[in-house]
Amino acid sequence: MAEHFILTSSIILILLIMISLIRVVGGPTVGDRILGANVIGTKTTVLLLLIGILYEDLGMFVDIAIAYALLNFIATLGATKFFLRRGGVYEMVDEVIAQHEEVTADAEVPKGGPS
């Protein structure tokens, strides 16, 4: 009975992780993607403990969960530092859009020219 409960909780957690992936894939800014990765990492730490109960070997999975929590924290801080030094987010996106429009405008002019 209790094992079924743990298994159901794990499945619900996996579904929540899949829903959080929407924010990671389609987030409008870089910060949203980092935030989604952080949330998924926290859920995975919990999921590892639940898997440890299901395999009846919690002592091993606790060590894995500790290492995963540490790595998640370091990864979030590292990505944050990287994008802090790299500069603005929206400005860069605007520049890319402007360049794209220039390229397409240049490409359309010679098409209309010969006719």
Next chain:
Amino acid sequence: MTIVASIFILVGLFFFAVGVLGILRFPDFYSRLHAAGKSDSLAAVLVIVGVAIYNLQDFTLANLLVSFKIMLIVVFIYVASPTATHALTKAALIIGIKPWEKGKERR
């Protein structure tokens, strides 16, 4: 013992679900951080405490040590998760992500 652990895990799953709902539905980056940073750390702590209580069903020294290690994860998450959220907020402010205002488009 199992019932107490189950209640802890259920409440934790509820807070996880609320956090994911907030991440999906809130209009801008700072309110999404507000939803994710707090509810996520509380939910993780609740579920992990539930697992630690579940582990103490047969009370031996080895199980007690494993539960102590699980409580170390709780302490680490309670320190690290708000720190990561704070660093992310500060970086977003410096980078120049603008807050959402009423009447503007959601993003």
